[in-house]
Amino acid sequence: MAENWRQEYLRALPGVDVAVAAARQTGGEYFPHALLVRAVQEIVDSLRRQILRAANRDELVEFQSSPEAVACAALARLRQLKQPSLQRVINATGTVLHTNLGRARLAGAAKEAMQRAAGYCNLEMDLPAGRRGQRHTHVERLLTALTGAEAACVVNNNAAAVMLALNTLAAGKKVIVSRGELVEIGGSFRIPEVMAASGARLVEVGTTNKTHYGDYEQAVDEETALLLKVHTSNYRVVGFTAAVEVDELAVLGRSLGLPVMEDLGSGLLVDLSAFGLEREPLVAERIAAGVDVLTLSGDKLLGGPQAGIILGRRVFLERIKKNQLLRALRPDKVTLAALEATLQIYLFGEPLRDIPVLAMLTMPLATLKRRAERLASVLREKAPGNLTVAVREDYSFVGGGAMPLTRLPTFVVALRHKKMPQAEWVQKLRTGTPSLVGRVQADWLLLDPRTIEEAEEEEVVTCLT
Numbered sequence: 104m105a106e107n108w109r110q111e112y113l114r115a116l117p118g119v120d121v122a123v124a125a126a127r128q129t130g131g132e133y134f135p136h137a138l139l140v141r142a143v144q145e146i147v148d149s150l151r152r153q154i155l156r157a158a159n160r161d162e163l164v165e166f167q168s169s170p171e172a173v174a175c176a177a178l179a180r181l182r183q184l185k186q187p188s189l190q191r192v193i194n195a196t197g198t199v200l201h202t203n204l205g206r207a208r209l210a211g212a213a214k215e216a217m218q219r220a221a222g223y224c225n226l227e228m229d230l231p232a233g234r235r236g237q238r239h240t241h242v243e244r245l246l247t248a249l250t251g252a253e254a255a256c257v258v259n260n261n262a263a264a265v266m267l268a269l270n271t272l273a274a275g276k277k278v279i280v281s282r283g284e285l286v287e288i289g290g291s292f293r294i295p296e297v298m299a300a301s302g303a304r305l306v307e308v309g310t311t312n313k314t315h316y317g318d319y320e321q322a323v324d325e326e327t328a329l330l331l332k333v334h335t336s337n338y339r340v341v342g343f344t345a346a347v348e349v350d351e352l353a354v355l356g357r358s359l360g361l362p363v364m365e366d367l368g369s370g371l372l373v374d375l376s377a378f379g380l381e382r383e384p385l386v387a388e389r390i391a392a393g394v395d396v397l398t399l400s401g402d403k404l405l406g407g408p409q410a411g412i413i414l415g416r417r418v419f420l421e422r423i424k425k426n427q428l429l430r431a432l433r434p435d436k437v438t439l440a441a442l443e444a445t446l447q448i449y450l451f452g453e454p455l456r457d458i459p460v461l462a463m464l465t466m467p468l469a470t471l472k473r474r475a476e477r478l479a480s481v482l483r484e485k486a487p488g489n490l491t492v493a494v495r496e497d498y499s500f501v502g503g504g505a506m507p508l509t510r511l512p513t514f515v516v517a518l519r520h521k522k523m524p525q526a527e528w529v530q531k532l533r534t535g536t537p538s539l540v541g542r543v544q545a546d547w548l549l550l551d552p553r554t555i556e557e558a559e560e561e562e563v564v565t566c567l568t
C-alpha cells in the first residue's frame with residue numbers, strides 16, 4: 104500500500120477533460136482537439152511518474168497539478184512544437200567543422216542547387232532519352248574527373264559507405280585491419296562494430312603502435328576477402344610507430360589477388376599544408392597509390408553536404424551499385440544537388456574562396472585580426488556599461504574529427520558581462536534568435552571571427568547589445 108501522501112497527490116491529478124477545458128478557457132491560440140488532449144495526457148502522465156518516483160513528500164513541495172497548471176504546460180508544449188526545432192546558429196566557436204552545429208557550412212552555389220532540386224527534377228530520368236535514369240550519374244563524372252577514380256557512387260554518409268563496401272566485398276569473409284587503425288569516430292562509428300554489422304569478419308594484425316607488411320601477409324588465408332586501411336582521422340600514434348603505407352598494401356593486394364580498401368574519413372581534395380594545416384592524404388593521391396575502393400565523407404574537409412562517397416575501380420563499384428543495401432542508403436535529390444554544386448566549384452571555380460570550409464581554414468591571420476578588432480570596437484562603443492571587451496591571440500580548430508593536431512592561430516574577441524553571471528548570459532545568447540554560440544574559457548566568452556560570416560557580424564552585435 105502506497106504512503107498516504109503519495110495517494111493524496113495521485114488523487115489530486117486533474118482529469119484530462121478538466122484540464123482540456125481549462126486550456127480552452129485561457130482563450131489563447133487554438134489547437135486542434137486531438138493534439139490538445141494528447142498534450143494534456145502527456146503532462147498528466149509525467150506528473151504521475153514524478154509522484155511515483157518521489158522518495159518523500161519534500162520532493163514534491165513545488166509540485167503544481169491544478170487543471171490550470173496542466174493546461175498551461177500543455178499549451179506551452181504545443182506552441183514549442185509549432186516553432187522550428189532546427190534553428191540557425193551563429194558559430195563563433197572557431198571550430199570549422201563543428202559536428203554539433205552541422206559540420207560544413209555549404210557554399211552559396213550548393214544552397215541554390217538545393218533550392219532548385221527541392222521541386223521536381225530529373226533525379227532518375229534521362230531527359231534526352233525519355234527513359235529511366237540513375238541517380239548516381241549526376242555526380243559520378245565530377246567525382247572521377249576530380250580524383251582519377253574509374254567509378255563512383257554516393258550514399259548517406261561515410262559510415263554507410265564503409266558498411267556498404269564491406270558488405271559487398273567481404274560479407275561472410277575475413278577482412279584484415281591493423282590494430283593501430285581500429286578507430287572510433289564521434290562515439291558511434293567504431294570499425295569493429297561497423298564491420299560486424301556489415302557481415303564481414305575482422306582479423307586484427309600487428310600491435311597498437313606497429314604493424315608491418317609481414318603481419319598482413321601472414322594473416323591472409325583462403326577466407327580473406329579484403330585488406331582494409333583506416334585513416335586515423337581523429338588521433339595520431341606517435342613515438343615508435345610503424346604502419347604499412349597504402350601503396351605497399353596495394354602491392355600486396357595485387358600479388359594476392361585481393362582488393363585493398365581505405366576508409367579515408369575526411370576527403371581532402373586540395374593540399375592545405377601551405378596554410379599551416381597538417382598534411383592530410385589527398386583523395387587523388389590515394390587513388391593513384393592503387394587503392395581499389397576508397398570511402399570518404401561529404402561534409403568534412405570536402406565542405407559539402409552530409410554524404411558518403413565511394414570511389415575506385417569499376418569492377419568493384421559495379422558490385423557495390425548492385426547491392427540491395429544501396430537502396431536503403433541512397434542519398435536524396437537535395438543532397439545530390441548540393442554535392443554536385445560543391446564538386447563543380449573544385450573543378451571549375453575557386454575552392455579556397457568559394458568553399459566556406461576551405462576559406463575559413465585558410466583565412467589570413469591579418470584578416471582575422473582586423474575582423475576581431477572591428478567587432479571589438481563596435482561592441483565597446485555600443486555596450487560600454489555591460490561588456491568588458493578585449494582582443495586576444497588564440498587558436499581555432501578544424502573539428503569534425505579531422506586534423507586533430509592542428510591549431511590555427513587566430514584573434515578572438517574576449518567578452519565578460521559586467522552584470523549577469525556568465526552561465527546565465529551564455530545561455531541567453533545560445534537560446535536567442537539567432538542563436539549565438541561561442542567558446543567559454545574560464546570567465547571569458549570568446550568569439551572567433553574565423554567561423555562567423557562577415558554578413559553575420561552585425562547580428563552578433565545585436566545579440567550582444
Ligand SMILES: *Cc1c(COP(=O)(O)O)cnc(C)c1O
Pocket residue numbers: 260261262263286288292333334335336337366367368369399400401410411503504
Ligand atoms: C568521420 C569518419 C567516419 C564517419 O563518417 P560520417 O560521414 O560521419 O558517417 C568514418 N571513418 C573515418 C575514418 C572518419 O574520419
